[in-house]
Amino acid sequence: MTSQQIPHRADRRRNRERLLAAAAEIVARDGASASLEEIARRAGLGSATLHRHFSSREALLAEVFHEGVERLAVRGRELNETVGGDGLAVWLEELTRYTATTRGLAVSLRPTEADSSCHGVLADVAADLAATAVGAGRLRPEVTVDDLLALANGIAIRAEGDPELATRLLRMAINGVAPRT
Amino acid sequence: MTSQQIPHRADRRRNRERLLAAAAEIVARDGASASLEEIARRAGLGSATLHRHFSSREALLAEVFHEGVERLAVRGRELNETVGGDGLAVWLEELTRYTATTRGLAVSLRPTEADSSCHGVLADVAADLAATAVGAGRLRPEVTVDDLLALANGIAIRAEGDPELATRLLRMAINGVAPRT
DNA sequence: GGACTATATGGGGTGGGCCCCCGTTTGTCG
DNA sequence: CGACAAACGGGGGCCCACCCCATATAGTCC
Numbered sequence: 363m364t365s366q367q368i369p370h371r372a373d374r375r376r377n378r379e380r381l382l383a384a385a386a387e388i389v390a391r392d393g394a395s396a397s398l399e400e401i402a403r404r405a406g407l408g409s410a411t412l413h414r415h416f417s418s419r420e421a422l423l424a425e426v427f428h429e430g431v432e433r434l435a436v437r438g439r440e441l442n443e444t445v446g447g448d449g450l451a452v453w454l455e456e457l458t459r460y461t462a463t464t465r466g467l468a469v470s471l472r473p474t475e476a477d478s479s480c481h482g483v484l485a486d487v488a489a490d491l492a493a494t495a496v497g498a499g500r501l502r503p504e505v506t507v508d509d510l511l512a513l514a515n516g517i518a519i520r521a522e523g524d525p526e527l528a529t530r531l532l533r534m535a536i537n538g539v540a541p542r543t
Numbered sequence: 544m545t546s547q548q549i550p551h552r553a554d555r556r557r558n559r560e561r562l563l564a565a566a567a568e569i570v571a572r573d574g575a576s577a578s579l580e581e582i583a584r585r586a587g588l589g590s591a592t593l594h595r596h597f598s599s600r601e602a603l604l605a606e607v608f609h610e611g612v613e614r615l616a617v618r619g620r621e622l623n624e625t626v627g628g629d630g631l632a633v634w635l636e637e638l639t640r641y642t643a644t645t646r647g648l649a650v651s652l653r654p655t656e657a658d659s660s661c662h663g664v665l666a667d668v669a670a671d672l673a674a675t676a677v678g679a680g681r682l683r684p685e686v687t688v689d690d691l692l693a694l695a696n697g698i699a700i701r702a703e704g705d706p707e708l709a710t711r712l713l714r715m716a717i718n719g720v721a722p723r724t
Numbered sequence: 725g726g727a728c729t730a731t732a733t734g735g736g737g738t739g740g741g742c743c744c745c746c747g748t749t750t751g752t753c754g
Numbered sequence: 755c756g757a758c759a760a761a762c763g764g765g766g767g768c769c770c771a772c773c774c775c776a777t778a779t780a781g782t783c784c
Binding site for chain 1: 653680681682683684686690691693694696697698699700701702708711712715716717718719720721722723724
C-alpha cells in the first residue's frame with residue numbers, strides 16, 4: 363500500500379533530515395505557528411525545498427513529533443501490561459504533561475480529516491488502556507476513547523508551557539470536582 | 544482611574560461601531576485569526592484606523608465579545624441565587640458551550656499578563672459560584688477558580704465549533720471518569 | 725456663517741510569510 | 755564519462771500587520 367519503494371537520492375534524504383532538525387529547534391522556540399521560511403533558512407535550504415518535502419505545516423509537524431509520539435505509545439503499552447486498571451490514568455497524565463511541555467505538539471495531536479497519523483497510534487494505545495480500565499471498574503464504559511483524548515488534548519493546548527497546570531487539570535478532570543465521599 | 548473623560552468626536556465613535564460590527568462578522572466566520580485588513584475593508588475604513596482604535600488583536604476581540612461575556616456574568620449571578628450548589632456546574636456547562644459555539648471567543652478568554660478584562664468579570668462570578676458550591680458540599684475546597692476556568696477554557700478551545708463535544712467533555716470532567724459508586 | 729485647530733483619517737511604504745514556477749545544478753547508473 | 759531524471763532555489767505573486775505623514779473634517783468660538 364505504501365507507494366514508496368524506490369529509494370530517494372542521497373541529497374534528498376540528507377536535506378530532509380536537516381529540515382527536520384531545523385524544524386525541531388524553531389518549533390521548540392515558537393510553537394506550531396513557527397515560520398516555515400525561517401526553518402528553511404536555518405536548514406540552509408530554500409523554502410521551496412521545504413514545501414517539496416512536506417506538503418503542509420501539519421505534515422512537517424507530524425514528522426517532527428513522530429519519535430516522541432512513538433515513545434508515548436510504547437510507554438502506554440508497557441503501562442497496560444504492568445499497572446493494570448490504573449494504567450490509563452497514569453498514561454493520560456504523562457501524555458498530557460509531555461504534550462503541554464513540547465511546544466507545538468498539542469495542536470498536532472488534534473485529529474484532522476486527513477489524519478496525520480500522530481493521533482492514530484495514540485488512539486490505539488488509549489483504546490487498550492481504556493479497555494483494561496473498564497475491566498478493572500476504573501472507567502465508566504460509556505466514556506469514549508476519542509473524548510478522553512480530546513479532553514487531554516484540550517487541557518494540553520490550554521496549558522502549553524505549564525506542565526504543573528496541565529497535570530493539575532488532568533487530575534481534576536479524571537477525579538471530578540466533587541468532594542471524595 | 545479610567546482616564547477617558549472627554550468624549551470622542553462623533554465620527555470616531557461611529558467608526559468604532561462600524562469596526563466592531565465588521566469584526567463580529569468576520570471573526571464569526573474566520574475565528575480569532577481573522578484578517579484585520581479584511582475587517583477594516585468590510586467596515587469601509589483604512590486599516591490604520593483599525594489599529595488606532597484597537598491597540599492589538601486581543602483588544603479588538605475583547606470588545607467584540609464584551610456583550611456576550613457580560614451576559615454570561617449576569618446569568619452566573621442569577622444561577623448563584625436561584626439554584627444554589629449546582630449553579631456552578633450548570634454555569635460552567637453554559638459557559639463552555641457558549642464559548643465553543645462562538646468562534647474566536649475561546650482564545651480571547653485565555654487570560655494574558657495585561658488582562659483584557661474578558662477574563663476578570665467571569666473570574667469574579669465563578670468565584671461566587673464556587674463558594675456556594677463548596678458550601679453545599681459539591682466542590683472540593685482545594686480546587687482553584689482559575690483552574691476551573693482554565694479547564695473549561697481548554698475544553699472550549701479544543702471543541703470550538705462542536706458544542707455537543709464541549710458539553711460532553713465538560714460533564715466528564717466535572718463528574719470524573721470513574722463509574723458511579 | 726466662517727475661520728481655526730485639535731482630532732481623525734487613509735494611501736501607501738516596509739518588512740515579513742506562504743506557496744509555487746521554472747531555469748539550473750547534481751546525484752546516479754549504465 | 756556522459757546522459758537523464760531528480761532535486762534545488764532565486765525570485766515573483768499575493769496577502770498580512772503595522773505605521774508615517776500629508777490631508778480632511780468635526781467641533782468651537784466669534
